[in-house]
Each structure stands twice: as structure tokens, then as C-alpha cells.
Amino acid sequence: MKSNYNKVLLASLSLIAASPAFAGNKDRSGQSGASELLINPWAQSTGVFGLDVANVRGIQSMKVNVAGLSFSDDLEVGASYSRYLSGTGISVNNLAAAYRLSSSAVVGVNVMSMSFGEIDVTDIDHPEGTGAKFKPSFLNFQLGFSKEFSERIRGGVAATFISEQIGNIGASGASIDAGVQYVDRNLHIGITLRNAGTNMRFSGGGFSSTSTAPNADYAFTRSTPQEKFQLPTYMSMGIAYDFYIAGRSASATEGKGDHRITAIGNFTSNSFNNDYLGLGAEYGFREMFMARAAFRYEKDIFDALKTTTFYTGISMGASVAAPLNKKGSKLYIDYSFRPTQRPANGVHVFGLRFNFASSDK
Numbered sequence: 001m002k003s004n005y006n007k008v009l010l011a012s013l014s015l016i017a018a019s020p021a022f023a024g025n026k027d028r029s030g031q032s033g034a035s036e037l038l039i040n041p042w043a044q045s046t047g048v049f050g051l052d053v054a055n056v057r058g059i060q061s062m063k064v065n066v067a068g069l070s071f072s073d074d075l076e077v078g079a080s081y082s083r084y085l086s087g088t089g090i091s092v093n094n095l096a097a098a099y100r101l102s103s104s105a106v107v108g109v110n111v112m113s114m115s116f117g118e119i120d121v122t123d124i125d126h127p128e129g130t131g132a133k134f135k136p137s138f139l140n141f142q143l144g145f146s147k148e149f150s151e152r153i154r155g156g157v158a159a160t161f162i163s164e165q166i167g168n169i170g171a172s173g174a175s176i177d178a179g180v181q182y183v184d185r186n187l188h189i190g191i192t193l194r195n196a197g198t199n200m201r202f203s204g205g206g207f208s209s210t211s212t213a214p215n216a217d218y219a220f221t222r223s224t225p226q227e228k229f230q231l232p233t234y235m236s237m238g239i240a241y242d243f244y245i246a247g248r249s250a251s252a253t254e255g256k257g258d259h260r261i262t263a264i265g266n267f268t269s270n271s272f273n274n275d276y277l278g279l280g281a282e283y284g285f286r287e288m289f290m291a292r293a294a295f296r297y298e299k300d301i302f303d304a305l306k307t308t309t310f311y312t313g314i315s316m317g318a319s320v321a322a323p324l325n326k327k328g329s330k331l332y333i334d335y336s337f338r339p340t341q342r343p344a345n346g347v348h349v350f351g352l353r354f355n356f357a358s359s360d361k
Contacts, residue, residue, distance in 0.1 A: 004098075016354070029218075030124060031232075032229060032230050032231060032232040032271065032272035032301040033171070033200055033229035033230070033231070033232075034164065034171075034173065034195075034200060034229075034231050034232065036080065036112070036114050036138045036140065036234055037140065037160070037162070037175065037194075037195045037231060037232055038084075038195075038232050038234075038273075038342075039084075039092060039114070040060075040063045040064065041063060041080050041082055041092050041093075041094035041349065042059075042060035042063060042064075042078075042080055042094070042334070042349070042351055043080055043110055043317055043319075043334035043335050043336040043349040043350060043351035044060060044290075044292075044317065044332070044334045044336070044351065044353075045060045045063070045338040046315060046317065046336040046338060046347075046349050047282075047292040047293070047294070047315060047316060047317020047318070047319075047334070048264055048278075048280035048281075048282060048292050048293070048294040048315060049062075049278055049280065049294045049295075049296040049313075049315040049338065050064055051238060051264050051265075051266035051278040051279075051280045051294050051296065052238065052240065052264055052266075052280075052317070053065045053179075053191070053192055053236045053237065053238030053266055053299055054181065054188035054189050054190035054238035054239050054240040054264070054266075055068075055181075055190070055238075055240040055264070056068040056190070057071035057072070058072045058078075058098065058353070058355070059076050059077075059078050059096040059097065059098045059108055059110065059353065060071065060078070060353075061108075061144075061146070061156070061179075062096065062108055062110045062142050062144045062158055062177075063110065063112075063142075064192070064236075065156075065179040065181060065190050065191075065192040065236070065238075065239070066125055066144045066145075066146055066156035066158040066177050066178070066179045066192070067146055067154045067155050067156040067179040067180050067181040067192070068146070068154070068156075068179075068181055068189065068190075069098060069106050069108050069144050069145075069146035069156050070104070070105070070106045070146035070147055070148045070154045070156065070359075071106075071154075072098040072099075072100060072106045072108070072355070073100065073166075073328070073329070073355045073356060073357040074099075074100045074356055074357055074358045075097070075098070075099055075355075075356040076097065076098040076108075076353065076354065076355050076356070077096070077097045077098075077353070077354050078095075078096050078097075078332075078350065078351060078352060078353035078354065079093075079094065079095045079096075079352055079354075080092075080093075080094045080334075080350065080351035081093055081094075081294075081349070081350050081351075082094075082347060082348065082349045082350075083291050083347065083348040083349075084114075084271055084347055085198075085340060085344040085345070085346075085347060086343065086344065086345035086346055086347070086348060087308070087343070087345050087346065088114055089116065089117035090114070090115065090117070091114075091115045092112065092113070092114050092115075093112070093113050093114075094110065094111070094112045094113075095110070095111050095112075096108060096109060096110040096111070097109055098105050104147055104148040104149075105145070105146070105147045105148075106147075107143075107144070107145050108143075108144045108145075108146075109141070109143055109144070110130025110137070110141075110144070111139070111141050111143065112140050112142075113137070113138065113139045113201060114137075114138035114139075115135070115137070116135070116136045117135070118133040118134070118135055119133060119135070119136065120132075120133055121133060121167070121187070121199065125240055126225070130134075134166075135165075136164075136165065136166045136167070137165045137166075138161075138163070138164050138165075139162075139163045139164075139165075140160050140161065140162045140163070141160070141161045142159070142160040142161075142343070143158060143159050144156060144157070144158035144159075144177075145157055145158070152182055152183050152184055152328075153180070153181075153182055154180070154181045154183070155178075155179065155180045155181075156177075156178070156179055157176065157177065157178050157179075158176070158177040158178075159173045159174065159175070159176055159177075160172050160174065160176075160177065160195075160197070161173075162174065162175065162183040162197075162200070162231075164202075166202075166206075167206055168204050168205040168206045169202050169203065169204035169205070169206035169207060169287060170202065170203070170204055171200045171201060171202045171232075172200065173194060173197060173198045173199070173200040173231065174197050174198050175194075175195045175197025175198070175231050176196050176197055177192065177193065177194045177196075178192065178193050179191065179192030179193070179194075180192075181333075186241055186242040186243070186244070187239075187240075187241055187357070188238075188239065188240040188241070188242075188269055189239050190236075190237070190238045190239075190240075191235070191236070191237045192235070192236050193233070193234075193235050194233070194234055194235075194236070195231045195232055195233045195234065196231070196233050197228065197231050197233075198231075199228040199230055200229055200230075200231070201226055201227070201228045201229070201232075201338055202226050203226060205284070207223055207224045207225075207226060208221050208222065208223045208224075209221070209222055209224075211223075214292070218219050230271075230272070232270070232271065232272050232273070233271045233272075234268055234269060234270045234273075235268070235269045235273060236266060236267070236269075237266070237267050237268075237270040238264065238265060238266040238267075239264075239265050239266075240262055240263065240264045240265070241262065241263050242260055242261075242262050243260065243261045243262070243263070244257040244259065244260050244261050245257055245259045245260075245261070246258055253255040258285065258286050259283070259285060260282075260283070260284040260285075260287070261281060261282070261283050262281065262282045262283075262284070263279075263280075263281055264278075264279065264280040264281060264282070264294065265279055266278045266279075266280075266296075268321075273298075273308070273309075274298040274299045274300075274308060274309075275298065276296050276297065276298050277296070277297050277298075278294055278295060278296035278297065279294065279295055280292065280293060280295070280315075281293060281294070287321060288319075288320070288321045288322075289318075289319070289321070290318060290319040290320075290321075291303070291317075291318045291319055292316065292317050292318070293314075293315065293316040293317075294314075294315050294316075295313050295314055295315075296311070296313050296323040297313055297338070298313070301313050304341065307341070309341075310340045310341045310344055311338055311339075311340055311341075312338075312339045312340065312341065314338065314339055315336060315337070315338045316336065316337055316338075317334065317335055317336030317337065317349075318335055318337075319332055319333065319334045320332070320333045320336075324354075324356075325357060327357050328355075328357035329354075329355055329356045329357050330354075330355045331351040331352070331353070331354055331355075332351075332354075332355070333351075333352060334349075334350070334351035334352070334353065335348075335349065335350055335351070336348075336349045337349075
């Protein structure tokens with residue numbers, strides 16, 4: 001037991017010691033690309049603004065802390081839809097699945113696409129539009145693996161492949177996530193490093209133009225070289241504690257009851273954005289109904305003229321679980337809402353998750 005604690009402490013201290021390299025830097029704000037990697041598409045997790053690094057579980061862990069993937073049942077599948085900045089026509093579609101390889105290891109896949117609707121094509125001669133339209137497409141595919149090393153320690157890694165296509169130009173890249181979770185009865189501790197990967201660069205025919213040479217009868221093509229950009233790497237550390245109250249049943253020997261209140265704390269150090277500090281809470285009744293809310297603070301968030309985020313810092317959400325059979329399989333319906341600065345009308349996320357458990361688990 002003491003050995004396990006020492007391992008977690010050593011791993012946490014090692015990652016914390018490296019955190020200055022990823023500390024928020026106002027001089028680098030807005031200089032990263034592939035910002036869709038910062039989007040959490042899962043309704044349950046975004047109900048607490050993604051602060052649940054320490055206690056996130058299942059397929060949604062791949063977008064928060066991949067270590068929690070090892071909590072998945074024998075098979076878990078889920079899908080979510082986000083109305084991103086309502087009224088802009090932007091949406092996020094997400095599909096994921098996890099499969100238990102053994103009593104301690106789980107593998108998962110997550111596919112997320114971002115749609116921006118149709119955009120008018122413009123050029124120098126037609127600044128108001130040529131009549132043609134194009135559809136930008138952002139897609140990332142993630143493969144994750146998580147393992148339970150002991151009763152208290154879980155770790156995981158994930159690889160994400162990124163593709164961005166805007167008309168006839170595009171960029172691609174890859175990143176790695178890693179995370180650790182420590183669970184001791186009602187106490188949860190988690191730490192993760194996400195989006196550490198390759199630089200990306202846009203290329204394609206959109207950066208080429210054909211012109212006629214002055215005083216000549218021939219044409220030539222010019223291509224504009226593009227600068228590389230980095231991925232939005234960040235480190236997140238969290239803690240959570242479960243309080244069980246009232247209605248104690250057979251599970252009382254484990255310190256559990258019908259009502260659960262989980263307190264959540266989190267600190268996130270960003271490479272290219274302000275750092276975040278957040279607090280949240282989730283209430284659960286027999287794990288069949290859950291309601292949650294959180295507040296995430298960053299510098300100047302209360303100053304509309306200086307803030308660098310469109311979020312107000314508040315999030316809220318709820319989940320309902322319906323049993324599918326006596327083996328423990330469940331269907332989860334999730335919803336979350338995060339209000340935003342005007343003129344956008346907030347971010348709504350809807351999700352469905354199916355957990356399939358076998359009788360011999």
C-alpha cells in the first residue's frame with residue numbers, strides 16, 4: 001500500500017516539476033493551431049467544464065484524462081452532438097467505443113469531426129463572393145489504451161491523428177496524451193499531459209496563384225510558403241472527493257449511500273492560453289440521476305474588454321441512467337450547457353452512452 005502511494009507521489013512530482021515548461025504565456029497566446037484539440041465533446045464531462053481529471057471514467061476519458069478509460073465495462077459505446085456557439089452554424093459530432101481486453105486493460109477509439117457549414121468563396125475580383133461555396137472539415141481520430149496497475153493506480157496513453165481541410169488547402173499532424181489516476185476509497189487524484197505532438201503546416205493549391213508576366217505572353221505560378229504552427233499542449237491536475245450520505249444499504253461497508261456529492265478541484269497550465277483554476281460539484285442519486293455544475297476562472301474573465309475566452313466560466317449539466325439488464329448494463333443520457341459572451345448563445349452538448357457488462361465481471 002505504501003509502495004503504491006510512493007509511486008503515485010513520484011509520478012505526480014515528476015510531472016509537476018515539468019509544468020513550468022508548459023505554463024501559460026501571454027506572449028504566446030493565440031500562436032498555436034489545431035484548437036479543436038481543446039474541445040471536449042462529452043456532455044457529462046463538460047457539465048463540470050472538463051475539470052474532472054481526477055474522477056472521469058469511461059470513453060469520455062480520452063478527451064480529459066485517458067487513465068480513466070480503464071473503468072469502462074466490457075463494452076462501452078457512445079455518441080455526442082454539440083451545438084457550438086449557438087447561432088453560428090458550427091457543430092461538433094463525436095463517436096467513441098471502448099473494449100475491455102482483460103481484467104485490467106481497456107482499449108478505446110474516438111472520432112470527432114467539426115462542421116462549419118457552407119462558406120462563400122471569395123477572391124480579389126469577387127470580394128462579395130463568386131457564387132461558389134466550400135465546407136471546411138476538421139477531423140481527429142484517437143486511439144487510447146489504459147491499464148489498472150493496482151487497486152489504486154491507473155495509467156493510460158493515447159495517440160491522436162489530426163486532419164484539417166479548408167477548401168483546397170489542408171494540414172495534418174499527430175499528438176500524444178498521457179495520464180495517471182490514483183483512487184483511494186473516496187479520494188481521487190489525477191494528472192494528465194495532452195496534445196504533445198508534431199508541428200503542423202498548411203499546404204495545397206490554395207496558396208498558389210497564376211499571373212501573366214509583365215510585357216510577356218506567358219504565365220507563371222507563384223506559391224506562398226506557410227509557417228509551421230504548434231499544437232495547444234497543456235497539463236491538467238485535479239482532485240475529487242466523494243461524500244456519501246443517507247439511505248445506507250448493503251454497500252455501507254464501503255462507505256457508500258444513496259446520495260453522493262462529489263467535490264472537484266482542478267488547475268490547468270496551458271502553453272498558449274491563460275491558465276485555468278476551477279471548482280465544481282456533482283450530485284448523484286443511486287447513480288441513476290446526476291446533476292453537476294462548475295466554475296472555471298482565468299485571468300480577465302470578468303472584463304468583457306480584456307477576456308480572451310468566449311466562455312463566462314460557468315457550466316452545468318445532468319445525466320439520467322437507465323438499467324438495460326440485471327448484469328449491470330446501462331444507458332446514459334447526458335446534457336450540458338456552457339453560457340458564452342454575446343453575441344453567441346452558449347454551447348449545448350447532448351450525449352448517449354451505452355455500458356454493456358457481462359455477468360462474470
